[in-house]
Structure formats: C-alpha cells, structure tokens
Amino acid sequence: MNSPILLQPDETFILNVGPQHPATHGVLRVKMEMNGEYIVNAETVIGYIHRMHEKMGELKTYPQFLMNLSRMDYLGALGYSHGHVLLVEKASGIVVPERAEYIRAIMVELNRIASHLFWFGAFVMDLGGFSPLMYALQDREHILDMLEAVTGSRLTYCYFRFGGLYNDVDDDFITAARQFIPRMRKSMKKYHKLVTGNIIFRKRLEGIAPLSKEMCRKYGASSAVARGSGINFDVRKNEPYSVYPEFDFDVPVYHECDSLARYMVRMDEIEQSLRIVEQGLDKLPGGPIMPDKKPKLIKPPVGDYYQAVETARGSFGIRLVSDGGKNPYRLKLRSPTYSNMHLFDEACRGMMIMDALAFMGSLDLVIPEIDR
Amino acid sequence: MRLTLLNVIVAVVLAIAFAALNAAYLVWAERRGAARIQRRPGPNINGPFGLLQPPLDGIKLMAKQLTIPGGADKIMFITAPVLAMFPAIMSFVTIPFSDTIVAKNMSVGVLMIFAFASMGSMSLLFAGWSSRNKYSMMSSVRAVSQAVAYEIPMLITTITVVMIAGSTDLMEIVHQQSRSILHWNIFPLLGNSHNLLMPFSFLIFFICTLAETNRAPFDLGEAESELVAGFHTEYGSMGFGLFFMGEYANIVIGSCMTTILFLGGWSCPFGLFPGVWWFILKLYLLIATFIWIRWTFPRTTIYGLLNLSWKILIPLSLFNLLFTAGLIKVF
Amino acid sequence: MIYEKIKTTLSSLFPDPVPVPPEEESAGDDQEKKVKSPPPPRQDGLLEREYSVHGYHLDAQISPAQLIAAVTMLDDAEFFIESITGVDWIKDNQLEVVYDFSRYDFDLCRVVIRTRIDRQSPVVPTITSIYPGANWHERETHDFFGIKFDGHPNLIPLLLPEDADFHPLLKDFKA
Numbered sequence: 011m012n013s014p015i016l017l018q019p020d021e022t023f024i025l026n027v028g029p030q031h032p033a034t035h036g037v038l039r040v041k042m043e044m045n046g047e048y049i050v051n052a053e054t055v056i057g058y059i060h061r062m063h064e065k066m067g068e069l070k071t072y073p074q075f076l077m078n079l080s081r082m083d084y085l086g087a088l089g090y091s092h093g094h095v096l097l098v099e100k101a102s103g104i105v106v107p108e109r110a111e112y113i114r115a116i117m118v119e120l121n122r123i124a125s126h127l128f129w130f131g132a133f134v135m136d137l138g139g140f141s142p143l144m145y146a147l148q149d150r151e152h153i154l155d156m157l158e159a160v161t162g163s164r165l166t167y168c169y170f171r172f173g174g175l176y177n178d179v180d181d182d183f184i185t186a187a188r189q190f191i192p193r194m195r196k197s198m199k200k201y202h203k204l205v206t207g208n209i210i211f212r213k214r215l216e217g218i219a220p221l222s223k224e225m226c227r228k229y230g231a232s233s234a235v236a237r238g239s240g241i242n243f244d245v246r247k248n249e250p251y252s253v254y255p256e257f258d259f260d261v262p263v264y265h266e267c268d269s270l271a272r273y274m275v276r277m278d279e280i281e282q283s284l285r286i287v288e289q290g291l292d293k294l295p296g297g298p299i300m301p302d303k304k305p306k307l308i309k310p311p312v313g314d315y316y317q318a319v320e321t322a323r324g325s326f327g328i329r330l331v332s333d334g335g336k337n338p339y340r341l342k343l344r345s346p347t348y349s350n351m352h353l354f355d356e357a358c359r360g361m362m363i364m365d366a367l368a369f370m371g372s373l374d375l376v377i378p379e380i381d382r
Numbered sequence: 383m384r385l386t387l388l389n390v391i392v393a394v395v396l397a398i399a400f401a402a403l404n405a406a407y408l409v410w411a412e413r414r415g416a417a418r419i420q421r422r423p424g425p426n427i428n429g430p431f432g433l434l435q436p437p438l439d440g441i442k443l444m445a446k447q448l449t450i451p452g453g454a455d456k457i458m459f460i461t462a463p464v465l466a467m468f469p470a471i472m473s474f475v476t477i478p479f480s481d482t483i484v485a486k487n488m489s490v491g492v493l494m495i496f497a498f499a500s501m502g503s504m505s506l507l508f509a510g511w512s513s514r515n516k517y518s519m520m521s522s523v524r525a526v527s528q529a530v531a532y533e534i535p536m537l538i539t540t541i542t543v544v545m546i547a548g549s550t551d552l553m554e555i556v557h558q559q560s561r562s563i564l565h566w567n568i569f570p571l572l573g574n575s576h577n578l579l580m581p582f583s584f585l586i587f588f589i590c591t592l593a594e595t596n597r598a599p600f601d602l603g604e605a606e607s608e609l610v611a612g613f614h615t616e617y618g619s620m621g622f623g624l625f626f627m628g629e630y631a632n633i634v635i636g637s638c639m640t641t642i643l644f645l646g647g648w649s650c651p652f653g654l655f656p657g658v659w660w661f662i663l664k665l666y667l668l669i670a671t672f673i674w675i676r677w678t679f680p681r682t683t684i685y686g687l688l689n690l691s692w693k694i695l696i697p698l699s700l701f702n703l704l705f706t707a708g709l710i711k712v713f
Numbered sequence: 714m715i716y717e718k719i720k721t722t723l724s725s726l727f728p729d730p731v732p733v734p735p736e737e738e739s740a741g742d743d744q745e746k747k748v749k750s751p752p753p754p755r756q757d758g759l760l761e762r763e764y765s766v767h768g769y770h771l772d773a774q775i776s777p778a779q780l781i782a783a784v785t786m787l788d789d790a791e792f793f794i795e796s797i798t799g800v801d802w803i804k805d806n807q808l809e810v811v812y813d814f815s816r817y818d819f820d821l822c823r824v825v826i827r828t829r830i831d832r833q834s835p836v837v838p839t840i841t842s843i844y845p846g847a848n849w850h851e852r853e854t855h856d857f858f859g860i861k862f863d864g865h866p867n868l869i870p871l872l873l874p875e876d877a878d879f880h881p882l883l884k885d886f887k888a
Contacts, residue, residue: 025516033607047520047684056849057872064857065881100766136607138598138681144420204678210599211680227793227817229846236817243817316768316813316823318795327813331800340882344796344813352849363520364608364683381872 022050025363029058033136033367036377040354040370047362052355060381067341072098072172072308075341080166082345083379086125087167088118089321093328095170096251097317101310101330102172109297110174111253116187116290117157117169119283123194124153125322126280129374133273134205136371137214142205149197156186172308174300187291191284198281206277215270219357219369222267230349233324234279235373237263238271245320256293257286269372276374309336323347323374345379393484397474404634405627406436408669412630415673439623446619451514454616458512462613463621465505466628469498473635478553480648480658491552492544495639496537499594502632503529506596506603509625510613521612524684525603528593531691532600536590538699539583542706543567543643546577556647563651568644577709579702584644586699588668591636593687595629598676602684637668715790715820716770722786723759723773723824755829769813769823777828777837784840787814787824795823797850799858801832803884808835808858830860839865857882 028039037058043051063082067075079094080087092114099106127150131143154164160183161169161176169176205211226236236243244261246254262278264271310332318327324346331340350373358366410425410432417424425432450459476491478484488494503526510522546567547555559565568584593600604612614625641647641664648661682690760772775783795813802809812826830837839862840847851862852871859880862868870877880886 023516032610046523057870057874060872062881068882097768100768134680138601138605138607139679140416141420141677144422148421205680208680210682210686213686214680214683227791228844230794230796230844241817242819248817248819249821314767314772314825316825318768318815325795325815327795329796329798329811329813340798340800342796342798342811344798348849349794349846352846356845362683362685364602364605364681367608 021045027363027367028055033370034377035132035375038351038375038377038380042358042363042366044363047364049358049361049363049366052358052366054351054355056351056377056380058381059378061378063343063382064341067338067343069337071336072310072338075338076170077166077168080168081378082343082382083125083321083323083347083376084165085128085376086121086322087165088114088121088169089319090326091167091170092118092252093317093319093321093326095172096319097315097328097330098172098308098310100317101313101315101332102305102308104173104304105301106173107298107301108253108295109178110299112290112294113175113179113299114170115253115257116179116287116294117161119286119290120153120157120187121167122322123280123283123287124150124157126276126283127153129276129322130201130205133371133374134211137211137368139205139208139211142201145197145200145204149194152186152190152193156183156190159183159186171300173304174298178299184291184294187287191288194284195281198277201277206274212270214365214368215273215372216266216268218269218365219361219372220267221353221357225353225357229353231324231353232346233320233322233350233374234272234275235324235350235353237261237275238269238273238372239267240265243325245318245325249318251317251319253290254286257289259283259285259289269369272372307336309334318344321346323376323379324350343382345382347373347375347380348382351375351380394475398471401471401474401631401634402627405630406440408630408633409439409626410436411669412673412676415670416677419674419677443620443623448619448621449616451616453514455512455514458508459616460621462505462509462512463617463624463628465501465508467624467631469501470628470631470635473498474631476552477635477638477642478556478647479661480656481553484553487551487553489549489551492540492550492555495635496533496540499632499635500529500533502594502628505625505628506613509617510603513613513616515616517609517611518613518615521603521605521609521615524609525596525613528596528600528602528684528687531688532590532593532695535586535691535695535699536594538696538703539587539590540643542580542583542699542703545703545706545710552642552647556642556649559646560649560656563646566644566646566649566651577702577706579705580644582698583702584640586695586702587644588640589690589695591640592672592675593691595632595636595672597629597633597672599679599682600687601676601681602687605681607681633669633672634665637665637672640668641665715816716822719787719790719792719822719824720759720761720771722790723771723783726773726775726779726783727758764823769825771822771824772827773824774827774829777830780826780828780838781840781843783826784812784843787826788843792816792822792824794844794846794850797847797854799854799860799882801858801882801884802829803832805829806832808832808860810837810854810860812840835860836863837861838863841865856880859883 022043022045025042025044027042028034029037039055041053041055042049063078066078079090082090127146131146134142158164160179161167221239223239223241226239226241240263242261242263247261259282262275264274312334313332315330318325326346327344329342330338333339414424425435428434428438450456473495476488476494478487506525507522510518544550547558559567567580569581596603614622645664648658649656650660755774757774757776762769762772764770792814795815798811800809807829809827809829814824816822828837839851849871851865854860855868856870856873857880
C-alpha cells in the first residue's frame with residue numbers, strides 16, 4: 011500500500027493550483043512550491059487557451075478582425091475594440107463623428123462598470139463570501155440588458171466600426187441609462203456597507219501582498235494594480251484619447267499598496283465611470299454615427315502605429331505595422347493582465363496560500379485576455 | 383418513565399431519524415435561506431417549495447459509484463465518512479428535548495457529548511490524510527489545528543456552566559434555568575450565579591460551535607476557493623453525502639448544546655407552557671443564525687482563526703471561569 | 714521635459730550622425746511606386762515621430778549590442794516596460810525586436826526601441842536583469858518568432874505548447 015504523503019519539516023512539496031481550480035477563474039496554472047501553508051516559490055504557467063489572435067490579425071482584413079478583440083477579454087470587451095478602432099482610424103486618417111465618440115465612451119464606461127461588478131463579486135467569492143456575487147450580477151444584468159438592446163450582444167460585442175458605430179442609441183437606452191445611474195449609486199452604498207466595512211474582509215486584505223511602485227514599473231503593471239500602489243496612471247488621463255478630455259472625472263489612487271487598496275481603486279472607479287456616463291448622456295451631441303466620407307477598403311499607409319487605451323483591466327496597447335495592404339503586416343496586442351499577472355510569481359513568495367489567492371483575486375484576471 | 387430495552391431501541395431509532403431528517407432538511411433550509419439572501423428562488427421544482435429536493439438528492443447520491451483514489455488508504459478512506467456521521471447521531475441519544483423526550487439521560491451527559499464531538503475532527507483527519515491529495519491533506523491539517531484550538535475555549539466555557547449548575551447532567555442544567563429568562567445562563571440575574579460575564583461566555587461558546595462545525599466564516603477545512611473542496615475533495619456518492627449530513631447533524635448538536643447550556647432548554651422565557659416546542663423554536667433560531675452568518679461573511683484566514691482562539695477566546699474564557707469560581711465561593 | 718532629456722541620452726548611442734531616412738508615410742501619394750520598389754531596410758538611428766499619427770514620440774533603432782545600454786538609460790529615467798514583440802521582415806531577411814516603453818507620470822513620452830537581427834541566427838541579449846517584467850514578453854517573442862534571448866533564465870514556450878518547435882508569426886510559417 012502506498013503511504014500517505016509524509017513531509018519532513020523543511021521539505022517542500024509542489025502544489026499545482028490549476029489549470030482547473032476554483033480560484034483561478036479559468037484555465038491558469040500556478041505551480042507552487044509549498045512549505046506547509048507557505049509558498050516558497052511560484053511559477054505561473056499560462057497559455058492553456060492561447061488562440062493566436064495576433065496571427066489571426068495578420069490573416070484577416072481590418073474589418074474582419076473587429077470581432078476578435080471582444081474574444082480576448084470577455085468581461086470588458088468594448089474597451090479592447092475601442093483601442094483597435096482608434097488605432098486603425100488614426101492610421102488611415104478616418105474622422106469619427108462626435109456623436110459616435112460620445113456613444114463609444116458611454117458604452118465603454120458601462121462595460122467597465124459591468125466588468126468591475128463581476129470582478130467584485132468573484133473577488134469576494136474568492137474570500138469566501140458568496141452573496142455579493144449575486145447582488146453584483148443583478149446590477150450587471152441591467153447593464154447587459156442596455157448594451158444588448160443597442161449592440162445586439164451581451165458579452166462579445168462587435169459594436170464599433172471604423173469611423174463610427176454599428177447602431178445608434180435610442181431614447182429607450184438613454185432613459186434606461188439615466189435610471190441606472192442612481193440605482194447603481196445606491197447599490198454601491200450597499201456594497202460598501204456589506205463588504206468594505208466587514209471586519210473579516212478588511213483583515214484579510216489589509217497589508218496583504220504589498221507591491222512597491224518600483225515593482226509595478228519593472229513589470230509594467232497598470233490599472234488598479236498600479237493605482238493601488240500610489241501610481242497615478244490612467245491612460246484616459248495620461249494619454250487622453252477619444253472624448254475623455256471632455257469629461258470631468260478623477261483617477262482614484264491609493265498609497266497603501268495592499269490588496270485592499272486595489273479593491274478600493276476598482277470600487278471608486280465604478281463611481282467615476284458612472285460620472286462619465288452621466289456627463290456623456292448630458293453632453294451627447296446629435297448628428298450621424300458614421301462619417302460621410304470613408305474609404306471603401308481600409309488600407310492604412312505604410313508605417314508603424316501604436317494606440318493605448320485604458321480598459322477595465324488596465325492599459326491595453328495595440329501596435330500595427332502596416333505594409334499598405336488590406337491585411338495588417340503585424341498586429342501586436344499588449345494585454346494589461348499579462349503584465350499584471352507576471353508580478354504574481356515574485357510577489358507571492360513567502361505568502362500563505364490563502365493570502366496569495368486573495369492577492370490573485372485582487373489582480374482581476376481574465377485568462378483569455380492573458381493568453382490571447 | 384421506566385427504561386426498558388424496547389424503550390431504548392425506540393428512542394435510539396427516533397434519535398437517528400431525527401438526526402437524519404434534520405441533516406437532510408437543513409440542506410434544503412440552507413439552500414432556500416441562501417437563495418432568499420441572494421435574491422434568487424432556490425430549489426423550488428421538486429415538490430411544494432422544493433421539499434422533495436433532499437430525498438431526491440439522497441437517491442442521486444446513493445445511485446452513484448463510490449470511487450476510491452488509487453493511492454488512497456482504503457480502510458481509513460471508508461471509515462472517515464462513517465466517523466463523521468456516527469458521533470453526531472450518538473450525541474442525539476443523550477440530548478433532552480423536554481422533560482420526557484430523551485432517549486437516555488445520563489448523569490455525565492455533557493462529558494459524553496464532548497467526547498463524541500472530538501471524534502468529529504478524527505474523521506476530517508482520516509478523510510484528508512487517506513485521500514492522498516495535497517489539497518485534502520492541507521485541509522485536514524487545518525481542520526485538526528482548528529479543532530484543537532476551539533475545543534479548549536468551548537470546554538472551558540462549558541465547565542463554567544457546569545460549575546454554576548453543579549452537575550454534568552443536561553436535564554439538571556436545564557431544570558436549574560427553568561424558572562424564567564432571568565434564570566437562563568446567558569443572562570443570569572436570578573438563579574445560582576449573578577455572573578454578568580455570562581453573555582460573553584455565550585458568545586464564545588457560539589463562535590466555538592461555528593468553528594467546531596466547520597461553518598463559515600471558519601470553514602477553512604473546505605475553503606473551496608483555495609483547497610478545492612478540502613478534505614472531501616476525493617469523495618463522491620454517499621461518502622460525500624455522509625460528510626454533508628454529518629456537518630448538518632453537528633450543527634444541530636451544537637445548537638442543541640447552546641440551547642441547553644445557555645438558553646434554558648425547553649423552558650419558556652416567561653415560565654409559561656414549558657415544553658419541547660420552546661426547545662425546537664430556540665434550536666431553529668440558532669440554526670437560522672448559522673445559515674445567516676454563512677451567507678453574509680467572507681472566510682477568515684487560518685492564522686486569524688488560530689489567533690482568535692489562542693489569544694482572545696482562551697484567555698477570556700479562562701478569566702470567566704476564574705471569575706465565576708470566585709462568585710460561587712463568595713455567594 | 715523628459716522628452717528632450719531622453720532624446721539627448723539616447724542620441725549618445727549614435728556618435729556618428731546617420732542620415733535620417735525619409736519618413737515612410739510621407740510617400741503616401743506615390744504608394745504604388747513604393748510597392749514596386751521596396752525601400753531598403755532602415756538604418757540605425759533615432760527618429761522623432763509625430764505622436765498624433767504614430768502614437769509614440771521617439772523611435773530608436775539600435776544594434777543588438779547597444780540594447781542593454783539603451784534599456785538601462787530608460788530604466789534610469791524611470792520608464793516602465795509596455796511590451797516586447799517582434800516583426801518578421803522576410804524581404805530584408807531580418808527580424809526586428811520592438812521594445813515599447815512608457816511612463817507613469819504626466820510627462821508623456823513613449824519610446825520605441827528596435828533592433829534588427831539576421832533572420833538565420835536571431836540572437837539578442839535579454840533585458841530581464843534590468844526589467845524582470847521582460848521575462849514573459851521575451852518568452853512570448855521567442856515562441857512566436859524563434860528569437861533567442863541570450864542570458865534569459867527560462868526560455869521555454871510560454872503561450873505555445875511546451876513541446877512546440879514552430880514559430881507561428883514567421884511569415885514563412887505554414888500551419
């Protein structure tokens with residue numbers, strides 16, 4: 011008979027967290043070398059759902075690739091599409107009507123709220139609290155309903171077109187969005203009461219997994235990971251694009267560097283996004299949603315172009331190398347969680363496994379987006 | 383009431399039936415309660431209010447194959463789920479639900495229940511260790527350290543109550559609290575001891591019950607976001623079913639003990655119509671609190687849990703024990 | 714202004730002022746002519762790019778030997794690493810490694826460092842000792858292009874299967 015696992019006091023063992031594990035929210039594997047409950051060393055193994063979007067980018071024409079972007083990050087899909095259309099428009103000199111840009115911003119922000127809500131629920135569930143997920147999903151449901159009515163899909167949107175949009179918003183959407191804002195603000199109060207104020211929740215996050223500014227810089231972290239470490243970095247502010255300069259919103263920055271700070275940043279971001287949606291609805295100009303003059307075939311001139319946008323998960327960069335043809339010569343997708351997740355190996359050393367998994371939750375991982 | 387062999391057998395069968403029925407229907411209650419808290423319907427398809435869900439779940443579990451992992455220690459692996467259910471059922475034998483409804487009252491009832499309760503952690507250890515799964519093993523290590531840490535304050539608190547009552551007989555403990563709410567051990571303004579620290583004792587006991595029964599926020603043994611399913615990761619079929627039922631049976635035992643030790647058992651708060659209905663009412667209120675807590679709080683950490691026990695609960699309960707002893711000596 | 718500062722620092726890598734090649738996009742009108750006679754590969758040197766068109770400010774093409782020096786300069790100036798990627802210039806028989814750097818503060822300056830290497834023996838030094846975050850980016854670039862990063866601690870397939878011996882983003886890759 012095999013003897014059960016026996017350990018010497020200073021002997022370590024390998025624990026495979028994933029590829030199928032409840033805390034990884036997808037097919038991610040972390041090979042942890044453990045000493046009891048403590049992590050001695052960790053190695054993240056990714057690529058389980060790698061689909062080679064970059065090769066698809068080379069094989070497809072520009073409009074054909076539009077729908078690929080929403081398959082990367084299924085929770086905050088519109089932000090990625092936004093980066094893509096902005097890049098191609100910039101490269102080929104297409105001017106987007108103002109109304110389209112405003113609608114894009116409103117949609118992206120609504121999508122950001124939906125993404126953060128899902129993260130919020132899943133994160134609290136990682137910590138063992140089940141109910142907030144259901145509340146968060148209910149609020150998210152309102153957003154998905156609104157987006158569905160306009161874009162036609164609930165998760166993997168293909169709403170943006172080069173130069174504009176596929177569909178204009180109607181009065182129903184505007185009414186629904188206006189009703190949604192106060193309701194969401196009320197929900198936020200409830201979440202703060204139920205979760206943020208909870209002593210067990212705070213004890214589990216305060217001081218856990220401190221990430222220094224220097225470490226964020228060396229790994230190229232963005233989104234709440236950087237902002238929770240006192241870095242005031244938001245592409246919408248640092249490198250304004252689209253109509254974001256027209257909006258009055260703040261970038262929440264926390265200096266505690268711990269998991270709670272990352273949580274607080276995202277919670278505050280929901281409120282800031284609500285502000286943007288509110289202002290966008292107020293300022294929404296009339297006019298067309300597609301430009302009058304638009305090249306039939308998208309063929310950006312020869313050159314090398316880069317566009318960064320702030321998605322729900324951080325700074326998403328997209329690089330286009332064009333040879334003047336109707337397919338991109340090279341399309342590089344820089345996904346934010348790829349860099350954020352990379353931190354994990356170094357940061358989780360010496361942590362206990364439950365803290366490490368709470369830390370992993372605070373990184374807001376979407377695995378298809380890491381693997382691309 | 384004369385104890386004949388027949389009496390005992392009937393009583394034991396009833397105790398088992400009560401335990402099993404409670405375990406099954408508490409699953410239903412938990413799911414409905416959780417659904418209510420989470421604003422969803424919960425199980426409502428099978429039978430009225432989904433009341434047929436537990437027996438159907440039972441049939442489903444029994445119809446499944448019990449797989450034993452290749453490297454597992456077979457004897458321990460099979461013993462563990464039985465060991466989870468058995469002590470819980472045995473404990474029911476000695477719990478007095480009212481003056482007359484008790485299978486077998488013993489003068490050392492408190493001792494017996496704690497003796498059986500400490501066997502529960504054995505089953506977790508067996509299950510986790512024999513599964514030959516790293517997650518299970520980590521979980522069983524956690525479960526045992528947790529059980530050790532929380533049995534101590536629990537026992538010290540119980541000793542305080544036993545000291546006040548002067549007896550380890552559960553009947554006797556209830557009888558001494560039976561006059562009114564002010565005689566209950568939770569807030570004994572009248573009665574044997576005027577110890578105003580008893581509410582804290584009650585809290586300590588309740589927290590320990592939560593921890594001993596592996597319930598949220600102390601469900602570190604089966605912390606599903608870290609350890610997959612903890613000690614019962616490798617169990618399917620009725621092996622899992624027994625663990626599940628054992629958990630709920632333990633909750634009932636814990637709530638029964640809390641009711642008896644602190645809330646006056648079957649006595650009425652105002653001294654009117656004492657009877658089993660009061661016991662049942664108190665019991666299910668406590669269980670509802672268990673469910674409510676589970677679906678509200680996130681999980682603690684293992685070090686937070688152990689710190690709470692060794693640094694806060696044990697010193698507090700020890701102090702309370704000394705204080706009570708002093709009070710009894712003085713008055 | 715960090716832009717001026719980093720421009721001066723990076724210029725020190727190019728002691729001999731190279732003739733700056735004409736901007737590729739300026740030839741937008743006579744594009745058809747361009748396709749017929751492709752331009753020669755770009756020479757090493759520092760280019761200032763129009764941010765509103767290209768999305769970055771400085772574009773430095775250096776030799777692989779200068780890479781560590783250039784990246785150290787950016788590290789000293791507190792840039793963060795955005796990404797590393799490759800481009801296969803099969804017509805020039807060259808592979809290009811592209812390093813993107815940006816800044817966290819409001820002193821916006823995006824710097825692109827490129828280096829061109831021979832397609833047959835693509836080796837560049839690793840920058841993981843300067844930016845540990847380059848680890849995955851370099852592994853990914855190795856996956857896709859087969860570029861070897863000299864000194865990389867763990868150059869095994871990251872996104873591709875662990876036994877992958879193909880490099881899908883090479884232009885002559887046939888699935």
